[in-house]
Amino acid sequence: MKVIILGAGSAYGCPMIFNSWRNANPQDERNYRTRPSIYVEIDGKKIVVDTGPEFREQINKNKITDIDAVLLTHPHYDHIAGLPELTRASVVLEHNIQVFANQETFADLEKSYGFMMKSIEGSILSWHKIPDKGEFDVCGVKVKTFQVPHHHWHCSAFRFQDMSYVTDWEDISPEGIDILQGTKTLLIECNNGLYPEKNGHSDLENVKKLAERISPQRVILTHLSARVDYKETSRRLPQNFELAYDGMEINI
Ligand SMILES: [Zn+2]
Ligand SMILES: [Zn+2]
Numbered sequence: 001m002k003v004i005i006l007g008a009g010s011a012y013g014c015p016m017i018f019n020s021w022r023n024a025n026p027q028d029e030r031n032y033r034t035r036p037s038i039y040v041e042i043d044g045k046k047i048v049v050d051t052g053p054e055f056r057e058q059i060n061k062n063k064i065t066d067i068d069a070v071l072l073t074h075p076h077y078d079h080i081a082g083l084p085e086l087t088r089a090s091v092v093l094e095h096n097i098q099v100f101a102n103q104e105t106f107a108d109l110e111k112s113y114g115f116m117m118k119s120i121e122g123s124i125l126s127w128h129k130i131p132d133k134g135e136f137d138v139c140g141v142k143v144k145t146f147q148v149p150h151h152h153w154h155c156s157a158f159r160f161q162d163m164s165y166v167t168d169w170e171d172i173s174p175e176g177i178d179i180l181q182g183t184k185t186l187l188i189e190c191n192n193g194l195y196p197e198k199n200g201h202s203d204l205e206n207v208k209k210l211a212e213r214i215s216p217q218r219v220i221l222t223h224l225s226a227r228v229d230y231k232e233t234s235r236r237l238p239q240n241f242e243l244a245y246d247g248m249e250i251n252i
Contacts, residue, residue: 003187004064009036010078049073055081097126101156102147103132157180166180167222187222188210194227211238
Protein backbone atom coordinates (compact mmCIF):
# COMPACT_ATOMS: atom_id res chain seq x y z
CA MET A 1 0.00 0.00 0.00
CA LYS A 2 1.22 3.50 -0.79
CA VAL A 3 -0.14 6.61 0.88
CA ILE A 4 0.59 10.19 -0.16
CA ILE A 5 -0.28 13.03 2.17
CA LEU A 6 -1.98 15.44 -0.23
CA GLY A 7 -2.61 17.94 2.54
CA ALA A 8 -1.39 17.93 6.16
CA GLY A 9 -3.04 21.19 7.16
CA SER A 10 -6.01 22.13 9.27
CA ALA A 11 -9.18 23.90 8.12
CA TYR A 12 -7.35 27.22 7.65
CA GLY A 13 -4.19 25.84 6.03
CA CYS A 14 -0.70 27.16 6.75
CA PRO A 15 0.02 29.93 6.19
CA MET A 16 -3.51 31.06 6.91
CA ILE A 17 -5.04 33.88 4.92
CA PHE A 18 -2.99 37.13 4.87
CA ASN A 19 0.18 35.05 5.31
CA SER A 20 -0.50 34.44 8.96
CA TRP A 21 2.00 31.79 10.14
CA ARG A 22 1.38 31.85 13.90
CA ASN A 23 4.01 29.48 15.42
CA ALA A 24 5.07 27.92 12.13
CA ASN A 25 8.41 28.99 10.68
CA PRO A 26 7.91 30.25 7.09
CA GLN A 27 11.50 29.21 6.23
CA ASP A 28 10.63 25.52 6.67
CA GLU A 29 8.72 24.26 3.64
CA ARG A 30 7.27 21.38 5.70
CA ASN A 31 5.18 24.07 7.40
CA TYR A 32 3.45 24.92 4.12
CA ARG A 33 0.25 22.90 4.52
CA THR A 34 -2.84 22.60 2.35
CA ARG A 35 -6.16 21.27 3.62
CA PRO A 36 -6.38 17.63 4.80
CA SER A 37 -6.51 14.83 2.25
CA ILE A 38 -4.74 11.55 1.52
CA TYR A 39 -4.22 9.40 -1.56
CA VAL A 40 -4.18 5.64 -0.98
CA GLU A 41 -2.99 3.11 -3.57
CA ILE A 42 -4.05 -0.35 -2.45
CA ASP A 43 -4.48 -3.61 -4.38
CA GLY A 44 -4.19 -1.64 -7.64
CA LYS A 45 -7.00 0.75 -6.67
CA LYS A 46 -6.51 4.49 -6.27
CA ILE A 47 -8.54 6.12 -3.55
CA VAL A 48 -8.61 9.70 -2.26
CA VAL A 49 -9.97 10.49 1.19
CA ASP A 50 -11.54 13.96 1.26
CA THR A 51 -11.48 16.66 -1.38
CA GLY A 52 -10.71 20.02 0.23
CA PRO A 53 -10.41 23.42 -1.46
CA GLU A 54 -6.95 22.61 -2.90
CA PHE A 55 -7.95 19.20 -4.30
CA ARG A 56 -7.13 20.08 -7.92
CA GLU A 57 -3.73 21.56 -7.05
CA GLN A 58 -2.92 18.59 -4.79
CA ILE A 59 -3.65 16.06 -7.55
CA ASN A 60 -1.61 18.01 -10.09
CA LYS A 61 1.33 18.79 -7.80
CA ASN A 62 1.67 15.15 -6.71
CA LYS A 63 1.42 14.00 -10.35
CA ILE A 64 -1.46 11.66 -9.62
CA THR A 65 -2.82 10.45 -12.95
CA ASP A 66 -5.92 8.48 -11.97
CA ILE A 67 -8.40 7.87 -9.18
CA ASP A 68 -11.07 5.21 -8.83
CA ALA A 69 -12.86 6.42 -5.74
CA VAL A 70 -13.28 9.22 -3.22
CA LEU A 71 -14.21 8.64 0.41
CA LEU A 72 -15.57 11.55 2.41
CA THR A 73 -15.16 11.78 6.17
CA HIS A 74 -17.65 14.59 6.94
CA PRO A 75 -19.07 17.66 5.24
CA HIS A 76 -16.90 20.42 6.71
CA TYR A 77 -15.54 22.86 4.12
CA ASP A 78 -11.90 21.79 4.49
CA HIS A 79 -12.88 18.21 3.52
CA ILE A 80 -15.41 18.70 0.72
CA ALA A 81 -14.93 22.11 -0.94
CA GLY A 82 -13.07 20.54 -3.88
CA LEU A 83 -15.78 17.98 -4.59
CA PRO A 84 -17.14 19.77 -7.72
CA GLU A 85 -13.74 19.10 -9.39
CA LEU A 86 -14.89 15.49 -9.73
CA THR A 87 -17.34 16.33 -12.50
CA ARG A 88 -14.42 17.42 -14.71
CA ALA A 89 -12.11 14.72 -13.33
CA SER A 90 -14.38 11.92 -14.57
CA VAL A 91 -14.57 13.55 -18.04
CA VAL A 92 -10.75 13.89 -18.21
CA LEU A 93 -10.24 10.31 -17.00
CA GLU A 94 -13.02 9.02 -19.27
CA HIS A 95 -14.27 6.71 -16.55
CA ASN A 96 -16.52 6.53 -13.57
CA ILE A 97 -15.47 7.85 -10.16
CA GLN A 98 -17.15 6.26 -7.15
CA VAL A 99 -17.96 8.57 -4.22
CA PHE A 100 -18.59 7.14 -0.75
CA ALA A 101 -20.05 8.92 2.30
CA ASN A 102 -22.35 8.13 5.19
CA GLN A 103 -25.99 9.20 5.47
CA GLU A 104 -25.22 12.32 7.53
CA THR A 105 -22.64 13.57 5.03
CA PHE A 106 -24.90 12.73 2.10
CA ALA A 107 -27.74 14.82 3.52
CA ASP A 108 -25.39 17.81 3.59
CA LEU A 109 -23.95 17.12 0.13
CA GLU A 110 -27.43 17.05 -1.36
CA LYS A 111 -27.99 20.60 -0.07
CA SER A 112 -24.63 22.01 -1.16
CA TYR A 113 -23.76 19.95 -4.21
CA GLY A 114 -27.07 18.44 -5.31
CA PHE A 115 -26.35 19.55 -8.90
CA MET A 116 -23.45 17.10 -9.04
CA MET A 117 -25.67 14.16 -8.30
CA LYS A 118 -27.27 14.54 -11.71
CA SER A 119 -25.18 13.85 -14.81
CA ILE A 120 -23.57 17.10 -15.97
CA GLU A 121 -21.36 17.71 -18.99
CA GLY A 122 -20.80 14.00 -19.51
CA SER A 123 -19.41 13.41 -16.03
CA ILE A 124 -19.83 9.94 -14.59
CA LEU A 125 -20.02 9.85 -10.84
CA SER A 126 -21.55 7.08 -8.75
CA TRP A 127 -22.72 7.82 -5.22
CA HIS A 128 -22.62 5.21 -2.48
CA LYS A 129 -23.93 5.45 1.06
CA ILE A 130 -21.70 3.75 3.59
CA PRO A 131 -22.57 2.57 7.09
CA ASP A 132 -21.66 4.58 10.19
CA LYS A 133 -19.93 1.51 11.52
CA GLY A 134 -18.76 -1.73 9.90
CA GLU A 135 -17.15 -2.78 6.64
CA PHE A 136 -17.82 -1.72 3.07
CA ASP A 137 -16.38 -2.40 -0.35
CA VAL A 138 -14.57 0.24 -2.43
CA CYS A 139 -13.87 -1.14 -5.92
CA GLY A 140 -13.01 -4.52 -4.37
CA VAL A 141 -11.02 -3.07 -1.44
CA LYS A 142 -12.44 -3.80 2.03
CA VAL A 143 -12.57 -0.72 4.24
CA LYS A 144 -13.67 -0.60 7.88
CA THR A 145 -15.31 2.49 9.31
CA PHE A 146 -16.54 3.98 12.58
CA GLN A 147 -17.63 7.39 13.83
CA VAL A 148 -15.57 9.77 15.96
CA PRO A 149 -17.13 12.72 17.80
CA HIS A 150 -16.04 16.10 16.39
CA HIS A 151 -17.58 19.43 17.52
CA HIS A 152 -21.36 19.14 17.19
CA TRP A 153 -20.74 16.59 14.47
CA HIS A 154 -19.36 13.13 13.76
CA CYS A 155 -16.63 12.17 11.36
CA SER A 156 -16.05 8.81 9.62
CA ALA A 157 -12.70 7.16 10.39
CA PHE A 158 -11.35 4.53 7.98
CA ARG A 159 -9.16 1.47 8.28
CA PHE A 160 -7.44 0.06 5.15
CA GLN A 161 -5.75 -3.26 6.06
CA ASP A 162 -3.27 -2.28 8.81
CA MET A 163 -3.31 1.48 8.13
CA SER A 164 -5.97 3.67 9.72
CA TYR A 165 -6.89 7.27 8.98
CA VAL A 166 -8.62 9.15 11.76
CA THR A 167 -9.25 12.82 11.11
CA ASP A 168 -11.25 15.49 12.98
CA TRP A 169 -11.72 13.73 16.30
CA GLU A 170 -11.84 14.60 19.96
CA ASP A 171 -12.65 11.20 21.42
CA ILE A 172 -12.89 7.54 20.42
CA SER A 173 -15.54 5.04 21.45
CA PRO A 174 -14.77 1.48 22.61
CA GLU A 175 -16.09 0.28 19.22
CA GLY A 176 -13.56 2.55 17.51
CA ILE A 177 -10.75 1.16 19.66
CA ASP A 178 -11.79 -2.37 18.64
CA ILE A 179 -11.60 -1.48 14.95
CA LEU A 180 -8.21 0.24 15.38
CA GLN A 181 -6.63 -2.68 17.25
CA GLY A 182 -3.83 -4.18 15.15
CA THR A 183 -3.30 -0.99 13.15
CA LYS A 184 0.42 -0.73 12.38
CA THR A 185 0.39 2.73 10.81
CA LEU A 186 -1.91 5.26 12.43
CA LEU A 187 -2.43 8.45 10.47
CA ILE A 188 -4.28 10.75 12.81
CA GLU A 189 -5.45 14.32 13.28
CA CYS A 190 -3.47 16.31 15.85
CA ASN A 191 -4.81 19.77 14.98
CA ASN A 192 -3.77 21.44 18.23
CA GLY A 193 -0.28 19.93 18.48
CA LEU A 194 1.26 20.73 21.87
CA TYR A 195 -1.63 23.01 22.90
CA PRO A 196 -4.71 21.25 24.36
CA GLU A 197 -7.92 23.10 23.57
CA LYS A 198 -11.61 22.14 23.60
CA ASN A 199 -12.34 22.86 19.95
CA GLY A 200 -13.61 19.54 18.60
CA HIS A 201 -10.06 18.53 17.67
CA SER A 202 -7.18 16.67 19.19
CA ASP A 203 -3.72 17.36 20.60
CA LEU A 204 -0.57 15.37 21.27
CA GLU A 205 -1.69 14.14 24.70
CA ASN A 206 -4.95 12.71 23.28
CA VAL A 207 -3.06 10.92 20.52
CA LYS A 208 -0.52 9.53 23.01
CA LYS A 209 -3.33 8.13 25.20
CA LEU A 210 -4.95 6.48 22.17
CA ALA A 211 -1.63 5.09 20.94
CA GLU A 212 -1.03 3.48 24.35
CA ARG A 213 -4.25 1.54 23.88
CA ILE A 214 -3.67 0.27 20.35
CA SER A 215 0.18 0.22 20.16
CA PRO A 216 0.73 1.12 16.49
CA GLN A 217 4.28 0.84 15.17
CA ARG A 218 4.15 4.23 13.53
CA VAL A 219 2.02 7.27 14.37
CA ILE A 220 1.84 10.08 11.80
CA LEU A 221 0.19 13.30 12.93
CA THR A 222 -1.76 15.34 10.39
CA HIS A 223 -4.50 18.03 10.07
CA LEU A 224 -1.95 20.34 11.74
CA SER A 225 -2.81 23.96 12.50
CA ALA A 226 -0.42 26.90 12.20
CA ARG A 227 0.31 26.49 15.92
CA VAL A 228 2.40 23.45 14.94
CA ASP A 229 5.93 24.27 13.85
CA TYR A 230 7.41 21.20 12.16
CA LYS A 231 10.87 21.32 13.75
CA GLU A 232 9.88 22.53 17.21
CA THR A 233 7.02 20.03 17.56
CA SER A 234 8.98 17.10 16.07
CA ARG A 235 11.61 17.52 18.81
CA ARG A 236 8.97 16.84 21.46
CA LEU A 237 7.34 13.75 19.96
CA PRO A 238 7.65 10.17 21.26
CA GLN A 239 10.07 7.96 19.35
CA ASN A 240 7.54 6.30 17.00
CA PHE A 241 5.64 9.57 16.27
CA GLU A 242 6.26 11.93 13.36
CA LEU A 243 4.55 14.87 11.69
CA ALA A 244 2.99 14.62 8.25
CA TYR A 245 3.84 17.17 5.58
CA ASP A 246 2.37 17.87 2.16
CA GLY A 247 3.72 15.42 -0.42
CA MET A 248 4.96 12.90 2.20
CA GLU A 249 4.94 9.36 0.81
CA ILE A 250 4.36 6.41 3.10
CA ASN A 251 4.99 2.85 1.90
CA ILE A 252 3.28 0.24 4.00
ZN1 LIG B 1 -11.02 19.30 9.26
ZN1 LIG C 1 -14.24 19.01 10.64
